[in-house]
Amino acid sequence: MDSYAVAAVDESIWIQRAKAGDQEAFEAIFQLYERQIYGFIYRMMGNAEDANDLTQDCFIRAYRALPQTTDDLNISAWLHRIASNACLDVLRRRQRIRWLPWESHKHEHLLHGKPLDEPESNALRNETQMTVQQVISQMSPRNRMALILREYEGMSCEEIGQIMGLSRSAVKSVLFRGREEFRRIYRAVEDDSEA
Amino acid sequence: MTRGECDAIRPLISAALDGELDEDEFVRLSEHLASCRECRQVHQDYFQLRDDLKSSEPPAPPPSLASSIRRETVEKPLPPAIIRFASRTGMKFGFSAMAASVVALIVIALVIAYGYDQRTPPSVAGSEPSQSAVMDWPISRPIEIQFNKQMNRDSVEENLSIRPSNEEDRLPLGWSGNTLRIGASDDRNVLLRPNTDYRITIHPDAEDRHGNPLGDYWVLSFRTGTEVAVSTPSPDRETPVEDSLEQGQEDDDSWFSSQDDTGDADEERDDQTQEPDPDGSRSPDETEEPATTEQPEQQEEPTATPSPQEGTGETNDGENVQQPEPTPTPEAPAPTATPTPEPEPEPTATPEPSPEPTASPSPEPIPVRGAFGEVYWGEETVQEALGRPTQEAIAFIGAEQEFQRGHMFLMYDQRQGRNAILVFVNEGTVQERDNTFDPDEHDFPSSEHEEGLYIPGDHFGKLWSESENIQDAIGFAVSPQPSSNIDAGRQQFENGYMIFSRGIVYVVYGDDSWDVFPVRSGSSGGFQGDDSDAIVSDDDEQSPPSDEEQSSSPDESDEQDEAAESADDEGDDVAAPESDGAEDSQTSDEN
Numbered sequence: 001m002d003s004y005a006v007a008a009v010d011e012s013i014w015i016q017r018a019k020a021g022d023q024e025a026f027e028a029i030f031q032l033y034e035r036q037i038y039g040f041i042y043r044m045m046g047n048a049e050d051a052n053d054l055t056q057d058c059f060i061r062a063y064r065a066l067p068q069t070t071d072d073l074n075i076s077a078w079l080h081r082i083a084s085n086a087c088l089d090v091l092r093r094r095q096r097i098r099w100l101p102w103e104s105h106k107h108e109h110l111l112h113g114k115p116l117d118e119p120e121s122n123a124l125r126n127e128t129q130m131t132v133q134q135v136i137s138q139m140s141p142r143n144r145m146a147l148i149l150r151e152y153e154g155m156s157c158e159e160i161g162q163i164m165g166l167s168r169s170a171v172k173s174v175l176f177r178g179r180e181e182f183r184r185i186y187r188a189v190e191d192d193s194e195a
Numbered sequence: 196m197t198r199g200e201c202d203a204i205r206p207l208i209s210a211a212l213d214g215e216l217d218e219d220e221f222v223r224l225s226e227h228l229a230s231c232r233e234c235r236q237v238h239q240d241y242f243q244l245r246d247d248l249k250s251s252e253p254p255a256p257p258p259s260l261a262s263s264i265r266r267e268t269v270e271k272p273l274p275p276a277i278i279r280f281a282s283r284t285g286m287k288f289g290f291s292a293m294a295a296s297v298v299a300l301i302v303i304a305l306v307i308a309y310g311y312d313q314r315t316p317p318s319v320a321g322s323e324p325s326q327s328a329v330m331d332w333p334i335s336r337p338i339e340i341q342f343n344k345q346m347n348r349d350s351v352e353e354n355l356s357i358r359p360s361n362e363e364d365r366l367p368l369g370w371s372g373n374t375l376r377i378g379a380s381d382d383r384n385v386l387l388r389p390n391t392d393y394r395i396t397i398h399p400d401a402e403d404r405h406g407n408p409l410g411d412y413w414v415l416s417f418r419t420g421t422e423v424a425v426s427t428p429s430p431d432r433e434t435p436v437e438d439s440l441e442q443g444q445e446d447d448d449s450w451f452s453s454q455d456d457t458g459d460a461d462e463e464r465d466d467q468t469q470e471p472d473p474d475g476s477r478s479p480d481e482t483e484e485p486a487t488t489e490q491p492e493q494q495e496e497p498t499a500t501p502s503p504q505e506g507t508g509e510t511n512d513g514e515n516v517q518q519p520e521p522t523p524t525p526e527a528p529a530p531t532a533t534p535t536p537e538p539e540p541e542p543t544a545t546p547e548p549s550p551e552p553t554a555s556p557s558p559e560p561i562p563v564r565g566a567f568g569e570v571y572w573g574e575e576t577v578q579e580a581l582g583r584p585t586q587e588a589i590a591f592i593g594a595e596q597e598f599q600r601g602h603m604f605l606m607y608d609q610r611q612g613r614n615a616i617l618v619f620v621n622e623g624t625v626q627e628r629d630n631t632f633d634p635d636e637h638d639f640p641s642s643e644h645e646e647g648l649y650i651p652g653d654h655f656g657k658l659w660s661e662s663e664n665i666q667d668a669i670g671f672a673v674s675p676q677p678s679s680n681i682d683a684g685r686q687q688f689e690n691g692y693m694i695f696s697r698g699i700v701y702v703v704y705g706d707d708s709w710d711v712f713p714v715r716s717g718s719s720g721g722f723q724g725d726d727s728d729a730i731v732s733d734d735d736e737q738s739p740p741s742d743e744e745q746s747s748s749p750d751e752s753d754e755q756d757e758a759a760e761s762a763d764d765e766g767d768d769v770a771a772p773e774s775d776g777a778e779d780s781q782t783s784d785e786n
Contacts, residue, residue, distance in 0.1 A: 011315070023269035030264065038260070039253035048254065055256060056264050063268040132247045150213065151248040157213055168215075176209035179241050186244075 015075055019067050026066070029075065030059055036076075036153070037083050043148045044087040046137050054090065058083045077162040080153075084145055084163055091141050131193075135185045143178030150175055200227065201234050208238045211713055212245060212698070228699070229711050230621075232597055232673070235699065238713050239595075239678075242698025316410055317403040318343050320373075324417045331420035334387040337369075337378035338395060340415070345373055347402045354401035354409075358394040362387075387419045412572070416560070561587055566714045567686050567693050570700045574712065580704050582689030593683030593696055596655050599648070599670030603655045604694065604701075605630060605677070606685065616658050617694070619701065620668045625709045632657040641675050649675045 011032070017025035037058055042051035061082050069078065136144060142164075149160045157171040166174065207224045210216050216224065228235050323339040324332050342351075348370055357363045357377065366387070367380035377395065378385050387393065395415040402408050561584040563571045571578055591613070594605040604617040607630070614630040632639070632654040639660060641652030648671035651659050655677060659665055684695040690705040700712045 026269055027265070030261070030268075034256055034261065034264075038256035042253040048257075051253075052257065052260055055260060056267065059264045060267050132244075136248075147244075147248070151245050157215060172206070172210050172213065172215055175213060176206045179209050179212075179244060180205075182244055183237070183240050186240075 011075065015066075015073060016071070019069065019073075021067065026063060033076070033079050034059075037079055040080060040148065040153060041083050041087060043136070043152055044084075044141070044145060045090070046133070050087075050090065054083065054086045057086050061086070074162065077159055080149070080163045081165075087145075088141060131186065131189055134189055135182055138185050138189075139178065139181050143174060143181050146171060146174040147178040147182065201231060204231075204234055205237060208234065208241060208713070211238070212241055224713060225711070228713055232602075232621075235711070236597065239697035239699060242714070246697075315344070316407045317346060317401070318409065319397065319413045322415050324415070326415055330418050332387070332393075332417045334389050334419045335384075336387075337376045337384060338387075338393075338415070340375045340377070340395070340397070340413075342373045342375070342403075345404050346375075347404045347406075348375075350400070350402040351375060351397065354398035356396045356398070358396075359388070359391065362393070389419055391419050393417055393419065412568070561585070563686065564588070565684075566695045566698075566700050567684070569714055570693065570702065570712045577702055577710070577712075581691045581693070581702065584686060584688050586687045588684050588686035588693075588695075590684050592679070594654070594677040594679045595696060596651055596677035597673045598651075599673060601669035603651070603659070603669070603677070604696070605654050606683070606694075616654065617703075618658075618665055618669060619709060622668075623709065624707050625701075625703050626665070626707070628658055628662075630654055630658070641672075643675070644671050647673065649673070651677070653677075 011029075014025045014028045014032075018029055034055070038051055038055045041054045041058070042048065045051055045054065058079065062079055065082075136147075139147070145164065146160055149155045149163060150157075155163075157168045157175070160166070160171045160175075161168050164171065164174075204224060204227045207216060207220050208228075211221070211224055228238060319340055320343040321341045323336070352368055352375075355363075355368075355375075355377075357366065366378045366385055367383055369376040369380035378387055393416065397409060397413040399410050399412060400408050562568075563584050565588070567588055571581070571584075592607045596603050600622070601618065601620040604619060606613060606615050606617065616628050616630045618626045618628065620626075634653070637657055639652050639656030641656060642650045644650050650656065651672045655672070659672075683697075686693050691703050694701040694703065695714075698714050700714060702710045702712065704710075
């Protein structure tokens, strides 16, 4: 796609134009959110293949449905909601038989959020990340989704509620259970690795 | 601590990380954590989870993805929905309905697109004075804070605090577009106090007009100059500045009217001015000349040293407001119907208070930010007890191990060569010891003393084994191994220090007592925070932002909670009724 410099300040204009069928505007929105939605789906599904397919699916659905949305559309929440449902559709079809493993080896170089001084820190962080990915892949989709939206995407409980169709207090409850689940699985994984 | 109590507190631990606690809940949680090792561990686990998750970035989408999506969207014929929309809206033009809908919606978009997106969080784009340490800010210049987008003005003003605190009521607030002005409203300007340390804080709950919160504290600290930057008062205006400040500002309005960007204010001031600025070169302060005294053209802003000027008995630093009138000057006439001179040219954007005072530069302020800032600025007792920061926060590799009656904390700061062990005793004291363990020389293996109790090994093991006092104080370890933490931090203050580890701030006071504070917001950026939440301490009056009000009102129905519970059991669906979220709740009714 061509490059469009989309200032956040212009987003509402782009949305309105895209709703009116302006293809450039849709491309601009796509460029603005492609990486974020792809990252979200990747974290939900744990592999690049699903992330590719579902990101494409998400934006096609969005393109078709955009003209029918209301003027006060929260585009970020809306796209995440489409992406969430796309992920859950796939997971449901797979009947929760298995979860594809995270492709940690493919983005090992991205595991480090900040520079570290020491090799031992690197090693420790690497090891931790491997474990974290393993744990996430075993969590229930619902709890996983809430945690990803909160901790990765940095969304508030209210925003998560918009995406998941929950009240704020319900989101707090899901986040609590998600953290507990993560903690429980994390310990089990650690125990397994020590055994 | 009973199991029931812990069960009840754990959701609060989770909510604390989401910034969803109110004050009562926070106090309850803090008290519980101070006395419950297990819940403290849970808090740390949750916090560690956050750190672990955040440190991983997903890969970038492949370049081929964009082209494949384009093929399936914009390169395909427009979906029928648009045509349906056009027909529904009844547009009957000579060209196609689709084109008509596009034009119409673009027009609508231009009308309703008032500039700012709903998603991007608000922030402060700049300020006058700037956030770098400012000394001798002219007291006649209002403070200006410019936001990056339109704000909910009421929300900003509600979340604004000004120190000294009595200035909040005295200084008027005004808005010009996205800029908040403090000290100047539409109808009046008010002097700042001279020789005063100001701290302006905008709290994280300040919202833009879409309800997006600022998210972090924004703080501006500066010090005002000596006196008012006007040359002389009229004879009936010999009130010292300080006095006039105490009496209110109505009288001051005329002094500042030239700074007011409203036409009315200009006219008011011009009534008292004999000579308009011929070339617009004077600064706003300089234009505030009295009506009746011919004044040599001023070249400079006031300086700290008064220099009397011939023939006027005035100084150019404003001190003249307190001097007797050496030059006979006609009684200031009441404002007459003198024709208003030409409006003065707009003063230059930001007249600098030049020349800079010759005083020695102030030391660089030391920020207290992130998790440390949250506790330091949020807890006045902590602030008073610790005093001012003496150095910036430093990161170190840490390790912790829980004991029966306390815990041990290893601090290893490679850069500063610091290697120490802190022994926190639950009774409320802490000891700091050098870590003398050398893995090449020493062998202190961990071992189980009895079920669930361990003799610590390695670093902690050496200190523990060599000190009966410590053994008596904290008992046996309750886990076989310590947990490592590569993102711990420490900041030193005049009377103690703070330690940050996995979501908890330990405050150690000068008398070796300590307190524990869970970090409420999850503190993006950990103990380091980031520049946006940096709060610096550069004066004696360390005025904190007060605790932000955390909205915790359960504004949604219990039914939804129950739905969440049951849905959670089922496992895997957001509440959207359809799998295709595109036609969800944000779809217009008519569709």
